[in-house]
Amino acid sequence: MRSTADLIEAYLSDLLAKSANGVIEVQRSDLAELFSCVPSQINYVIATRFTLERGYIVESKRGGGGYIRIRRAATVDLSEMKQLIRDVGDRIAQREAEGILWRLETDGVLSSREASMLRTAISRDVLVLPLPERDMLRARLLAAMLAAVYMHRDGKSG
DSSP, X not given: OOOXXXXXXXXXXXXXXXXXXXXXXXXXXXXXXXTTSOHHHHHHHHHHHSOTTTTEEEEEEOSTTOEEEEEEOOOOOGGGHHHHHHHHTTOOOHHXXXXXXXXXXXXXXXXXXXXXXXXXXXXXXXXXXXXXXXXXXXXXXXXXXXXXXXXXXXXXXX
């Protein structure tokens, strides 16, 4: 059985897919009523599943007449990989790294198999180190693996 968070995510994703311009505006209270949950549940779903790493831009206005606007960010292609590698920085949490991999898989830059292998390699179950060393190693591994994908796909190495 799917959780309420899964249902909310699926509903919002469906609205985005059907949107002519790739943008939706929703009312937090309307969604909470629709899914019989508290507004903080809506906040949780949006904060964890509609992130920039996963390819979404979220704007929010609180108060009377407030809204949540969600739009799909531009698709990542191979030409943007260099910037993405720089954006990884010197440390990255597992959730953020997985969000990047999800987006690259969704945008067709990584195959399902590649994304799965990268997720496994950067998992906290594999990187058994204390923080912040684990996040630092994850960032170095992710940046190196994304660079290898870029080099291979760009034809710069064999």
